[in-house]
Amino acid sequence: GAGVSQSPRYKVAKRGQDVALRCDPISGHVSLFWYQQALGQGPEFLTYFQNEAQLDKSGLPSDRFFAERPEGSVSTLKIQRTQQEDSAVYLCASSQQGAGSGANVLTFGAGSRLTVL
Template sequence: GAGVSQSPRYKVAKRGQDVALRCDPISGHVSLFWYQQALGQGPEFLTYFQNEAQLDKSGLPSDRFFAERPEGSVSTLKIQRTQQEDSAVYLCASSKFPQGASNQPQHFGDGTRLSIL
């Protein structure tokens, strides 16, 4: 597609349930990023993939958060045993080249709004 696509757009889950959020990056983009955006805040970095390799997961808040990109295209962010503080918008972004190789801008999807009850 023309842009980064994320699904679902909205997800409501009960505390303790597991959720999976999907990101379809721009075709051919090597780099993929996940961010968490709380209400009224800027996006905060979670993790970075270069193709299928997860090169940086320093922003993942706990071991309940897990991300994968097995074939170097679509990525899934999984949150296990969800808690109320996980409620936020989860944004995915992609860029054409590997980080460090250039300063290509990151292009964002519209996010998944996750609400934990």
């Protein structure tokens, strides 16, 4: 597609529910990133994929967070047993280049706003 597409744009979950957030990167982009942006803060890195390989998941805040990109295109970020502190905007970004290939210019999606009640 023309840009990075994320769905749903808005998600309200009750505490304890599982949620899944989807990211459709730009076709052919090698790199895919997930970021978490709390209200009034800058985005915080969660995880990185190069094609289907998850090269870095150091930013995932707990084992309740899980991300996958099984075929190297669409990615899903799953949050199990959601907590109120998980409320944030989750941004997905993709890049044509792989890691270490130079100035990796990221194209961001509009984000998924998760509210946990």
